[in-house]
Amino acid sequence: MARDPRTDLIHHPYQPPAGFHAPQVAVHKASTVIFGDVAAMRARDWRHKTGYTYGLHGTPTTFTLEARIAALEGAEHCALVPSGLAAIALVNQALLAQGDELLLPANVYGPSRELARNELARWGIAHRFYDPMAPAALPALLGPKTRLIWLEAPGSVTMEFPDLPELARIAHAHGVTTALDNTWGAGLAFNGFELGADIVMQALTKFPSGGGDVLMGSVCTRNAALHERIHLTHMRTGQGVAANDAELVLRSLATVALRYAAQDTTGRTLAQWLQARPEVVQVLHPALEGSPGHEHWKAHCTQAAGLFSVLFDGRFSAAQVDAFVDGLKLFKIGFSWAGPVSLVVPYDMKQLRPGQAWPGHLVRFSTGFEAVADLQADLAQAMALAFGA
Numbered sequence: 523m524a525r526d527p528r529t530d531l532i533h534h535p536y537q538p539p540a541g542f543h544a545p546q547v548a549v550h551k552a553s554t555v556i557f558g559d560v561a562a563m564r565a566r567d568w569r570h571k572t573g574y575t576y577g578l579h580g581t582p583t584t585f586t587l588e589a590r591i592a593a594l595e596g597a598e599h600c601a602l603v604p605s606g607l608a609a610i611a612l613v614n615q616a617l618l619a620q621g622d623e624l625l626l627p628a629n630v631y632g633p634s635r636e637l638a639r640n641e642l643a644r645w646g647i648a649h650r651f652y653d654p655m656a657p658a659a660l661p662a663l664l665g666p667k668t669r670l671i672w673l674e675a676p677g678s679v680t681m682e683f684p685d686l687p688e689l690a691r692i693a694h695a696h697g698v699t700t701a702l703d704n705t706w707g708a709g710l711a712f713n714g715f716e717l718g719a720d721i722v723m724q725a726l727t728k729f730p731s732g733g734g735d736v737l738m739g740s741v742c743t744r745n746a747a748l749h750e751r752i753h754l755t756h757m758r759t760g761q762g763v764a765a766n767d768a769e770l771v772l773r774s775l776a777t778v779a780l781r782y783a784a785q786d787t788t789g790r791t792l793a794q795w796l797q798a799r800p801e802v803v804q805v806l807h808p809a810l811e812g813s814p815g816h817e818h819w820k821a822h823c824t825q826a827a828g829l830f831s832v833l834f835d836g837r838f839s840a841a842q843v844d845a846f847v848d849g850l851k852l853f854k855i856g857f858s859w860a861g862p863v864s865l866v867v868p869y870d871m872k873q874l875r876p877g878q879a880w881p882g883h884l885v886r887f888s889t890g891f892e893a894v895a896d897l898q899a900d901l902a903q904a905m906a907l908a909f910g911a
């Protein structure tokens with residue numbers, strides 16, 4: 523009896539194409555992965571990348587992206603998650619248990635602090651903050667329950683570049699694992715493992731995507747045992763990324779170094795120009811002389827992300843600084859960075875770093891791909907508008 527065409531639409535003979543050689547990675551989508559027989563199904567192994575078992579456990583597309591991100595970071599292993607923040611959460615969840623303590627830099631990425639204050643605290647995991655620019659004060663904060671220390675270079679918003687090798691050395695001397703948020707460096711400005719990180723996470727949302735249109739995160743290690751812990755938690759908590767998102771990151775990854783360098787050039791040009799302006803007290807950019815931790819940046823990097831913060835003179839009111847930001851036409855107000863559009867965010871430092879005095883109002887800029895002269899003209903017109911000539 524001839525089969526019903528509806529059945530044939532589903533069971534039509536299909537072989538993944540052998541002999542079709544294009545450099546672009548195919549987009550493989552699956553929840554189900556079919557086993558040849560019962561024995562193969564029973565022998566399935568999702569702990570190691572020996573084969574494919576289920577869409578959530580990886581496809582040729584996600585395995586390829588993992589391998590390339592590991593290559594970018596100089597790592598051996600990589601796990602992909604749906605956002606940069608999910609990568610931070612995965613590291614915490616994989617490594618910490620009730621009663622453990624974790625250390626966060628005082629200038630840590632804000633949502634990482636909120637995760638510690640809320641979920642981790644609720645699960646009986648305590649956290650403390652350390653001054654990343656004062657490694658000598660770190661040993662006093664490391665107790666018998668300290669399991670993990672987060673590193674960030676430079677710190678979010680205030681851009682201090684710490685002495686990573688020294689922080690890592692102290693942590694390791696106390697048997698504490700180090701995890702680096704490498705979103706700023708993107709695996710390009712420096713190698714996180716060589717500066718002492720055991721785990722390197724990155725918001726692929728930023729530079730590797732570069733389009734402002736994908737959310738994704740990665741957790742990389744060089745250590746098989748550490749990766750196994752991360753991988754098991756990753757699998758057991760149902761983390762995974764969509765093939766179409768992986769495709770976008772794979773496409774962009776080929777140009778990540780070019781984009782990073784271009785945004786760096788634009789960022790430094792604008793940062794230097796702003797530093798000479800009378801409205802500005804200080805520009806916080808690790809590649810600029812006088813910026814906190816510049817010497818540590820200089821010791822390990824030649825490149826920087828197109829990201830910097832500006833402290834506008836305290837003689838201007840917060841309303842004037844808001845008016846400056848509102849007056850910008852090319853710089854758009856929004857979070858995330860490394861996409862095509864230049865962005866700006868004013869921060870309330872009293873809220874962000876309570877107990878610390880700042881000499882002015884902080885505005886954070888990130889550079890996109892616009893022409894630098896147009897961006898500079900935009901800054902100039904908005905300053906004239908808000909602060910007067």
Ligand SMILES: *Cc1c(COP(=O)(O)O)cnc(C)c1O
Nearest residue numbers: 605606607631705725727737738
């Ligand atoms: C953006 C960012 C993250 C989080 O990335 P998402 O993909 O937006 O969750 C983490 N760390 C740093 C330093 C970031 O800038």
